[in-house]
Amino acid sequence: xxFSNYLETKVLDHVFGGTAYTAPSTLYLALFTAVSDGExxxxxxxxxxGYARQSVAFTTSGNTTSNTSAVEYPTATANYGTVTHxxxxxxxxxxxxxxxxxxxSSKTIETGDVFRVPAGDLDITLD
Numbered sequence: 001x002x003f004s005n006y007l008e009t010k011v012l013d014h015v016f017g018g019t020a021y022t023a024p025s026t027l028y029l030a031l032f033t034a035v036s037d038g039e040x041x042x043x044x045x046x047x048x049x050g051y052a053r054q055s056v057a058f059t060t061s062g063n064t065t066s067n068t069s070a071v072e073y074p075t076a077t078a079n080y081g082t083v084t085h086x087x088x089x090x091x092x093x094x095x096x097x098x099x100x101x102x103x104x105s106s107k108t109i110e111t112g113d114v115f116r117v118p119a120g121d122l123d124i125t126l127d
Contacts, residue, residue, distance in 0.1 A: 001088070001101040001124040024090035027098065028053035029071050029122070031115060032085040035100065043087060043097070049078030049111065053092050056122065067122040073115040080109035086122070099124055 003011070014021035030053045034044035054073055058065040087100040109115050 049076040
């Protein structure tokens, strides 16, 4: 996963500029059908079929953090389209895009489907 410009600036200001940054208490996983410029937050988020961002928690070990438990979306009541990317936000709606990544395989979500990310499958690594 790549950090957004928003998060990169917050981390740099916090570590090197002495500007306090308070991490969000809850993070939310979003599904995207297109990403024009993820770093700038120019994305097309799913917005139909009963879709809502889902909360996600992470556990960190070494230089990698991974989702602690499975993230499951409600059963789609309409077609989402083809989900190509995911993003992590600091709010359940609007908010700031923190990080984003393309899926290893795009997934078409149709009425009746459930999108699920198993525990440990969402990794963020810093080198």
